[in-house]
Amino acid sequence: MKTGFWNVAWVALSLVALLAVPAKAEPGEIRLVTQSFAPLQWDNHGKPDGYVTAYLLAAAERVREIVPVTVTGFDFLPWKRAMLTAETSPNVLFFSLSRTPEREDRFHWLGEVSPYGQYFYQLASRPKIDVERIEELRDLDVRIGVQDGSNLLAYLKKLGFEGSGTLVPITDFHQGIEMLYLGRVDMLPLTGFLAEASACKQGYDGSQLRPVIFVEALAKPLWAVFSKGTDPDLVEAFRAEMAALKDEGFLSAQIREHQANWETLACGALTAGH
Numbered sequence: 001m002k003t004g005f006w007n008v009a010w011v012a013l014s015l016v017a018l019l020a021v022p023a024k025a026e027p028g029e030i031r032l033v034t035q036s037f038a039p040l041q042w043d044n045h046g047k048p049d050g051y052v053t054a055y056l057l058a059a060a061e062r063v064r065e066i067v068p069v070t071v072t073g074f075d076f077l078p079w080k081r082a083m084l085t086a087e088t089s090p091n092v093l094f095f096s097l098s099r100t101p102e103r104e105d106r107f108h109w110l111g112e113v114s115p116y117g118q119y120f121y122q123l124a125s126r127p128k129i130d131v132e133r134i135e136e137l138r139d140l141d142v143r144i145g146v147q148d149g150s151n152l153l154a155y156l157k158k159l160g161f162e163g164s165g166t167l168v169p170i171t172d173f174h175q176g177i178e179m180l181y182l183g184r185v186d187m188l189p190l191t192g193f194l195a196e197a198s199a200c201k202q203g204y205d206g207s208q209l210r211p212v213i214f215v216e217a218l219a220k221p222l223w224a225v226f227s228k229g230t231d232p233d234l235v236e237a238f239r240a241e242m243a244a245l246k247d248e249g250f251l252s253a254q255i256r257e258h259q260a261n262w263e264t265l266a267c268g269a270l271t272a273g274h
Contacts, residue, residue: 028067028234030091030226032056032074033082035172038201039194039262040096040114040222041076048074051254052096052113055242056224058250062241067234078171080149090229093238096222098151107225108235111242114255117219118152118189119211120144123180129187129212135159137187143168145176145185152189155218177202187212193259200267 034052036042041050048057063069077085086094087106096113097103120137122129131137137144138161146153148169161167168185170176180188181204190198192214196206224242226235245251 028069028091028231029072030060030069030093030230030234031072031089032093032095033077033085034075034095035079035082036076037096037173038198039258043076048076051251051258052222052224054254054258055113055245055251056093056095058245059238059241062245063234063237066241067231067237069234079147083149086225086227088227090227091234092227092230093224094227095224097225098218098220099223100151102154107227108230110224110226110235110238111246112221113224113251114222116222117192118215119192119195120187120213120215121180121190121195121209122187122212123208124210125208126186128210131213134213134215137161137166138164140166142166142186143184144187144189145170145179146189147172147176151218152215155215173198174202177204181208189215194262197263197265197267201262201265206267 032048034041037050039050040052041048042053043049060069060071075082075085082094083097086092093110094107096116098116099109120134129137129140129142131140134156138159144156144161144166145168146156148171153167153169156162156167168179170179170185173188173190176185176188177190177199179185181199190209192211195209195211199206199209224238226238
C-alpha cells in the first residue's frame, strides 16, 4: 500500500476522532482555517492532507487528554479571507503564516510549523532577468505576480514598488503559476523547495522555472497561531504538545515524507503520463 494513502487515511481518521468528543465533556470548539499550500496543507479530494495538517491534528489529539476540545471545521480559504477569519473570530487555529512585527499582537503564536524561503522565478524560455538586488526590479519593464494581502506585497511596497506598475495582484500561487506560463506575468515568487513540483501539479513543465533572486529578508519559518479570544489554557496546551511532538521528531519525519510524496505525485506523475 502506498505511503500517501496511509497519510490521507491517518488524517481523516484523526479528524473523525476529534469530532467524536462526548457531549458531556463540554469541549471547547476550534476551527482550523488555512489556505491550500501543498505539501504543507492541502485539500486532497475532500480530505485535509499535508505535513502541517498532520502535525496540528496530532497535537490536537494529544491536547484532548489535557483540555476538552473538538474540531468543528477544517476550512481551506483564500488567503485574505482566512486571515480575516482568524483576526475576527475566537477559537480559530490558523496556519501557515510568517511572524512579523505587524502581526505580533494580532494572534497567539503557537510554534513554527515549516521552513520557508521564496525566490522570484521566471521561465527559462524568456529573456533572462539579471539583477543582484530586489530593488533593481523597480526600474525594469517586468510584471511581478504578488499575492494580494501577503507579507511579500507589504515588503515590496516598503521598497517603493507601489505605484511602479510592476506589481500584478494574484489570488494565490496557483493562479500565479498559470499566469506565468501563459505570459501574463514575467516573474513569480515561489517557495524554493516546492516550486518545480507545484508547476508540475498544474500540468506545466516545472524544469522551466529559473530562479532570479532570493527574497532573503523574508526567509523565516512559518507559524501556527490561535486567534485572539481563544481560551488561554487551550493556547498553552497546544504550545506544549506541539513542542513535544517536534522534540520527538514527528514534524521533521512528516516533512520528509510529504515532500517526497508530493514531488512524486506532481512531477513524477506528469512525466509518466508523457
